Amino acid sequence: MTDTMRVIGSLLELAGQYEDRLPDLPPQPEAPAGAALAGLIDHTLLKPETTAAQVKQLCAEALKFKFATVCVNPAFVPLAAGLLRGGGVGVCAVVAFPLGASLPESKAAETRGVIQMGATEVDMALNIGALKGEAYGLALEDIRRVVEEAHAGAAQVKVIIEAALLTRREKVIACLLCREAGAAFVKTSTGFGPGGATVEDVALMRRVVGSGMGVKAAGGIRTLADALSMLRAGANRLGASAGVSILEEAGVK
Amino acid sequence: MTDTMRVIGSLLELAGQYEDRLPDLPPQPEAPAGAALAGLIDHTLLKPETTAAQVKQLCAEALKFKFATVCVNPAFVPLAAGLLRGGGVGVCAVVAFPLGASLPESKAAETRGVIQMGATEVDMALNIGALKGEAYGLALEDIRRVVEEAHAGAAQVKVIIEAALLTRREKVIACLLCREAGAAFVKTSTGFGPGGATVEDVALMRRVVGSGMGVKAAGGIRTLADALSMLRAGANRLGASAGVSILEEAGVK
Numbered sequence: 001m002t003d004t005m006r007v008i009g010s011l012l013e014l015a016g017q018y019e020d021r022l023p024d025l026p027p028q029p030e031a032p033a034g035a036a037l038a039g040l041i042d043h044t045l046l047k048p049e050t051t052a053a054q055v056k057q058l059c060a061e062a063l064k065f066k067f068a069t070v071c072v073n074p075a076f077v078p079l080a081a082g083l084l085r086g087g088g089v090g091v092c093a094v095v096a097f098p099l100g101a102s103l104p105e106s107k108a109a110e111t112r113g114v115i116q117m118g119a120t121e122v123d124m125a126l127n128i129g130a131l132k133g134e135a136y137g138l139a140l141e142d143i144r145r146v147v148e149e150a151h152a153g154a155a156q157v158k159v160i161i162e163a164a165l166l167t168r169r170e171k172v173i174a175c176l177l178c179r180e181a182g183a184a185f186v187k188t189s190t191g192f193g194p195g196g197a198t199v200e201d202v203a204l205m206r207r208v209v210g211s212g213m214g215v216k217a218a219g220g221i222r223t224l225a226d227a228l229s230m231l232r233a234g235a236n237r238l239g240a241s242a243g244v245s246i247l248e249e250a251g252v253k
Numbered sequence: 254m255t256d257t258m259r260v261i262g263s264l265l266e267l268a269g270q271y272e273d274r275l276p277d278l279p280p281q282p283e284a285p286a287g288a289a290l291a292g293l294i295d296h297t298l299l300k301p302e303t304t305a306a307q308v309k310q311l312c313a314e315a316l317k318f319k320f321a322t323v324c325v326n327p328a329f330v331p332l333a334a335g336l337l338r339g340g341g342v343g344v345c346a347v348v349a350f351p352l353g354a355s356l357p358e359s360k361a362a363e364t365r366g367v368i369q370m371g372a373t374e375v376d377m378a379l380n381i382g383a384l385k386g387e388a389y390g391l392a393l394e395d396i397r398r399v400v401e402e403a404h405a406g407a408a409q410v411k412v413i414i415e416a417a418l419l420t421r422r423e424k425v426i427a428c429l430l431c432r433e434a435g436a437a438f439v440k441t442s443t444g445f446g447p448g449g450a451t452v453e454d455v456a457l458m459r460r461v462v463g464s465g466m467g468v469k470a471a472g473g474i475r476t477l478a479d480a481l482s483m484l485r486a487g488a489n490r491l492g493a494s495a496g497v498s499i500l501e502e503a504g505v506k
Contacts, residue, residue: 048352048353048354048381048382048415048446049381049382050354051382052386074359075356075382075383097352098352102326102363103328109359110356110362127328128301192445
């Protein structure tokens with residue numbers, strides 16, 4: 001029995017126990033108010049028709065409001081990294097996005113590429129078909145290789161599980177695989193799937209990963225109320241295209 | 254003035270002429286009837302939740318009906334190539350799919366990777382944001398690098414322009430860039446965008462690229478009538494998940 005098989009075996013055992021009873025939700029920090037909320041938001045623009053002019057505006061907004069990062073497709077990482085340099089705003093690049101069905105070596109190479117161009121965080125899509133087909137070793141290795149590349153470049157990895165496509169058991173296993181592989185965050189959704197972040201999924205993910213990992217809610221977060229409900233449910237990072245209007249709702253000018 | 258600038262200049266001049274008057278539709282070959290129709294269809298399964306078991310069934314169907322290729326995400330290329338070896342059915346892998354917004358070097362590396370694993374055709378997504386932002390040199394170079402990798406591996410490239418996101422002028426320029434870069438086909442849609450193949454787009458694309466290149470219609474082709482109308486409009490390859498039922502409608506058992 002290989003090490004990977006042993007690891008998978010104990011994850012599945014844990015997933016089995018969690019079907020009966022999940023760990024309690026760890027105590028959540030109070031959500032920051034007003035301008036400080038920006039530090040929890042990845043200011044996001046991922047539509048395929050996005051132009052350089054729009055990414056420039058995104059970066060200007062990020063510098064003004066001090067968002068955590070701008071989250072863009074790899075093709076815009078060089079532009080965003082240049083505009084944000086020294087401004088205290090990170091560059092988050094999506095990898096194998098949004099389907100997650102690339103070869104593991106392509107995911108690793110794309111991670112290396114975006115970090116070389118200036119990305120500080122990588123949001124990779126899980127190999128969902130591997131999870132659903134119970135090829136857990138493949139799904140784990142796929143994340144591990146991206147995490148290794150990212151750590152070599154001092155970047156952190158969020159793994160998008162696309163919760164709307166998963167059963168409850170698959171969501172639990174996905175979170176356990178991400179934690180095992182050394183990812184920094186689990187993330188609910190790509191925003192291109194059949195559903196976005198839900199309070200229920202965020203709470204489930206937080207209960208599975210505990211307090212030692214991040215949970216990013218993304219997909220359909222459009223208002224301050226949406227944002228606050230995700231934070232209360234256990235998220236500590238939000239992905240949104242509506243960051244500016246969310247902050248304006250919070251009274252930030 | 255660089256060579257690329259000169260090339261782009263003459264493509265834009267041509268696009269300007271085509272705003273007034275497109276070349277006529279070249280004479281179309283008669284659509285093959287019955288079982289021979291399969292040879293024009295890429296038997297396709299690209300949903301992120303696809304499992305290995307489903308790809309095995311897809312390949313079995315492709316061998317039975319003699320589809321042109323099986324079109325899958327990169328993660329399933331090794332499996333499909335193994336199952337189809339020697340069976341006269343190609344393996345078509347999508348690259349930078351469906352957003353097209355990867356780094357050019359990632360697209361090239363992913364192309365190299367899928368060909369090493371057995372892909373015989375590559376369907377890459379165009380850098381749509383570069384086209385819309387009028388960064389035509391970047392859009393052209395992006396295609397060229399994939400074509401170079403593919404040709405080195407004896408594979409051919411189809412470029413997905415995601416027509417539903419483009420203006421008429423952008424569609425014309427996209428087709429001219431693909432032809433200039435040495436792609437074998439232009440392809441209408443990813444199937445993940447806001448619209449699929451239309452008769453109007455297929456005819457436009459065929460009129461722009463002429464008879465020396467392929468036109469692949471994909472996205473929303475579900476019936477024999479859909480398939481035949483795309484072929485009559487100028488397509489010579491179809492991408493469909495419904496290939497088996499289309500053939501059954503055509504009387505193939």
